[in-house]
Amino acid sequence: MTKILQSVCLAAYRIVAATGFFDTRFGEKLFFAAYEAYKESIEARTADTLAQWVPAGTVVIDVGANIGFFTVRFARWVGQSGRVIAIEPEARNIRQLRRRIENDKIGAHVEVVEGVAAESSGTLHLVLNPHHPADHKIGASGMTVRSWTIDELWRDRQRPNVSLIKIDVQGAEIRVLRGARETILQCHPAIFVEVDDAALRAAGYSADQLFDEIESLGYSIYNTSGESAPIIRAEAATHRRTLGYADYLCRR
Numbered sequence: 001m002t003k004i005l006q007s008v009c010l011a012a013y014r015i016v017a018a019t020g021f022f023d024t025r026f027g028e029k030l031f032f033a034a035y036e037a038y039k040e041s042i043e044a045r046t047a048d049t050l051a052q053w054v055p056a057g058t059v060v061i062d063v064g065a066n067i068g069f070f071t072v073r074f075a076r077w078v079g080q081s082g083r084v085i086a087i088e089p090e091a092r093n094i095r096q097l098r099r100r101i102e103n104d105k106i107g108a109h110v111e112v113v114e115g116v117a118a119e120s121s122g123t124l125h126l127v128l129n130p131h132h133p134a135d136h137k138i139g140a141s142g143m144t145v146r147s148w149t150i151d152e153l154w155r156d157r158q159r160p161n162v163s164l165i166k167i168d169v170q171g172a173e174i175r176v177l178r179g180a181r182e183t184i185l186q187c188h189p190a191i192f193v194e195v196d197d198a199a200l201r202a203a204g205y206s207a208d209q210l211f212d213e214i215e216s217l218g219y220s221i222y223n224t225s226g227e228s229a230p231i232i233r234a235e236a237a238t239h240r241r242t243l244g245y246a247d248y249l250c251r252r
Helices: 002-018 025-043 047-053 069-078 091-103 150-156 173-178 181-187 197-202 207-216 233-240
Strands: 059-063 083-088 110-114 122-127 137-139 143-148 162-167 190-196 220-223 245-251
Touching (some): 047 069, 047 190, 069 091, 173 181, 233 245
Parallel strands (some): 059 162, 083 110
Antiparallel strands (some): 220 245
16 A cells, blocks of 8 residues: 555656646745655654654764755754754755755755765766656766765764764665765764665665675664664565665664
């Protein structure tokens, strides 16, 4: 049922987006409201449970910020003395992300980094999905975008205390983690990561490889429902078949 509802929502988005309605100020506001409802009811129902891992005054790194569903929450939790670094590569998403930051009056402690996070700094290619604003991904061709490592961003900002790293990058999660090892080993942040089996396979990886990468950092992997024991991989794989992906909380 959830998969069907998701498909209906995406089909509706494609139809309305084709009219240009979302490019109007009213259409953009309606899109923000609809996207928020979609995330809260389908994709990120446990989002607010992450607040316990984000003390006020810390830094959160939002990798794959999209239009800011998590960014605005992180900004509330870190407070005026904290900071959110929101990384997003796609121009329309960046424009809407900045508009949302402005509307929520959180610009003083949210920094938008235009590009992708990966295992090395330089340039990469972004494959755009015109029918799904959250499905742009690193590929062998496409538009050229700036790439950063989280470690580089962290060092350039005087090595702040990072409490949480959120990663939702359509199969490139391992690449993000490989560019964040110093930050993770020094700060021990909680890691909130999406695992999408199809996206990982398309990028040349697997969920098991992603889990291995996370565990190599000294982390255990948990469901976001608040369970006290680490996940059993086989059970997690069965659970992901509902939508094809799932979010996990990783902590030391």
